[in-house]
Amino acid sequence: MNPSPPAYPAPRVQDLAVGERPQERLEKLGPGALSDSExxxxxxxxxxxxxxxxxISRQLVTEAGSLAALxxxxxADFRKVGGIGRVKALQLITVMEIARRVAASDQGERPLLNRPELVFAHYRAQTAGLSVEKFWVLCLNRKNRLIRQVELTSGTATSSLAHPREVFREAVHHGATSVICVHNHPSGDPAPSAADVQVTRQLxxxxxxxxxxxxxxxxxxQAGADPQGRGFYSFREAGVL
Structure with missing residues (x-):
């Protein structure tokens, strides 16, 4: 019986030619010198x-179209690429979620959120691609600038929204004079459901x-899934509040 062929280890970063090693380029030139795939x-x-x-990294960027698209x-999308199993896929998902949250965070002056268009702009990147429904309460100061955003619930698209008690507990805790409630529809259509209307009246x-x-x-x-082409729905504009 012929012996089984030897198993070859998967090519690692340190196995690349010296000039191709991203780690050495990172150490010498800094992260800005590295390409997306590196x-x-x-x-x-x-x-x-x-x-x-x-x-494999180049394949990821090519198939996604850009690093941002990842x-x-x-x-399941990551695992379609050969060489990426469950653990690596979960690691990449974690990094991408960190990137999403950093992009959505306030990096300068507290954002002014006195119109639904501004709320939509603030959350568009944060909610893009979410497959679950999330509910946030935005705690604002007297000038309608954001003090703190708090994610109250996260679950399936059919889960119930947050209870008013939890919403206003956060407002009191952070010393807010006003609040805006926000939640996403994974379907992309922002039209309110009967449950959305009911919880808004309770709020x-x-x-x-x-x-x-x-x-x-x-x-x-999402604007593309909204019959009105806006991508958001405001209960204030609709006259409910």
Whole structure:
């Protein structure tokens, strides 16, 4: 019986030719000198038999269309690329989620959120590609600038929205004078459901009782899936608040 052929280890970053090693380029030239695929290679660390880690990284960027587009990929999308198993797919999803949150965070002056268009602009990147429904409460100061955004719930698209008690507990805790509630529709169509209308009316009554202004409840969708072409729905504009 012929012996089984030896198993060859998957090509790793350190196995590349010296001039091709992203780690050495990173150390000498800094992260700005690395291409998108080289940055991904630093995360992946190893490839698969016959394919270097750089070739897999290039394939990821090519198939997604851009590094930014990878932030919308799910585990199944990553695992379609040869050499990426469950663990690596989950690692990449984690990094992409960090990137999404950093991009959505306030890097300068607290954002002014006094119109639904501004709320939509603030959340468009954060909600892009989400397959679950999330609910946020935005705590605002007297000038309608964001003090703190708090994610109250995260679940399936059919899960119930947040209870008014939880919404206004956060408002009181952060010293907000007003709040805006926001949630997304994974389908992309921001038209409100009966449950959305009901919880908004409950929020309206709770706001009156606590003397904390409920400026709006905005549903975030996608312009392409919105019959109105806007990508969001405002209960304030609809006259519910």
């Amino acid at each position: 940055l991904l290679a630093m995360l992946l660390r190893s490839g698969r038999k016959g394919h270097s880690v750089l070739s 932030t919308r990929w799910r585990e 309206r009554e709770a706001a009156k009782a606590l003397d904390i202004a409920l400026l709006d409840h905005v549903i975030i969708g």
